[in-house]
Amino acid sequence: MIFPEVSNQKWLDDLIDVALAEDIGGGDVTTEAVIDDQKKTKAVWVAKQAGIIAGLQIAQRVFEKLDENIEWHPFFNGGDEVRTGETVVEFSGNCRAVLIAERTALNFAQRMSGIATKTNEIVRELKGFPAKILDTRKTVPGLRKLDKIAVKAGGGVNHRMGLYDLAMIKDNHIQAAGSISKAVERVRAKNPDIRIEVETTNLEEVDEALKSGADIIMLDNMSVEMMTKAVERIGTRAETEASGNITSKTIREVAGTGVNFISVGALTHSVQAFDISQRIKEIF
Structure with missing residues (x-):
């Protein structure tokens, strides 16, 4: 299920900007010290419980804010059911960007997936x-x-x-x-x-x-x-x-x-x- 509400919306970009600024502040002192700015990485998101996934489009846009060339390959759409241990998305890009954006992206997706899962249980x-x-x-x-x-x-x-x-x-x-x-x-x-x-x-x-x-x-x-x-x-x-x-x-x-x-x-x-x-x- 793809939601048009998150496509090309300024309100979403503004929201993500605020969320990233809140977390990054003057810079990620750990990642910027440890990781060379030219390094790239491949990463995955893994579901650690069963339920309904949501928010992957928002997460993608979070990563794109820090690396516009991020390669994003989701295995599920919003509203899909996932099982414990399943890989939700695989992506690659600048290693610093992937690590710096990680928590903000997960915060959005984990909250949205929690809401979707609870709603589905009641439905x-x-x-x-x-x-x-x-x-x-x-x-x-x-x-x-x-x-x-x-x-x-x-x-x-x-x-x-x-x-x-x-x-x-x-x-x-x-x-x-x-x-x-x-x-x-x-x-x-x-x-x-x-x-x-x-x-x-x-x-x-x-x-x-x-x-x-x-x-x-x-x-x-x-x-x-x-x-x-x-x-x-x-x-x-x-x-x-x-x-x-x-x-x-x-x-x-x-x-x-x-x-x-x-x-x-x-x-x-x-x-x-x-x-x-x-x-x-x-x-x-």
Whole structure:
């Protein structure tokens, strides 16, 4: 699976520049002392666990920042399943560049692969249910696009990218406006073409959200019993999203209520990095 989001994008170059500057600073005092600047190397990345790989395109661009002639030969695409011990990519180039860029490249790929792997685990748990897994805005500042690309690689669905592409009316908005209906009315007046999601915590709020014409109704921290009743009331008049303290132990029960989407903040806010090792094969 190739993601067009990472092709020829200035935001990605800027992000990589910041990441490299953070790590290199005034220079790699170890590599620059030990390795002759004319030496070349062949290296590989090896998966030290099984899971879903992601972020190889980003890693390639990290290395290219320090050696534009890097030869990059991936054996997998983003979204592919890898097994423990498999070689993920083989590459060659300037030895200093390969060593200096190593940690930054791995940081991107290991985080993205960890997100993709966790997402895929949850997606597999829901096999047989129509519900789709959504990500959230609980991402590391500056890394949101990469986090969401990783969710897609794992089989999840991207929710809104930010505050600008979907109106989400939550409890504080409702309190400030005075009611769900007033909040929806104000958003519609100012942004007539934008989709609106409303957070609800009980059946009375569900009814009000329906009456106000919400496009998506979030069922937040509801019991499975209440959520089932809410989904029945809503029918096809709006899409439904389950949210709030959903765990691997409860997610199939939640999916069984018939909701369209289940959002899981842990996909991106509690990432366990995927274990990848860089190994030098030869120096010449």
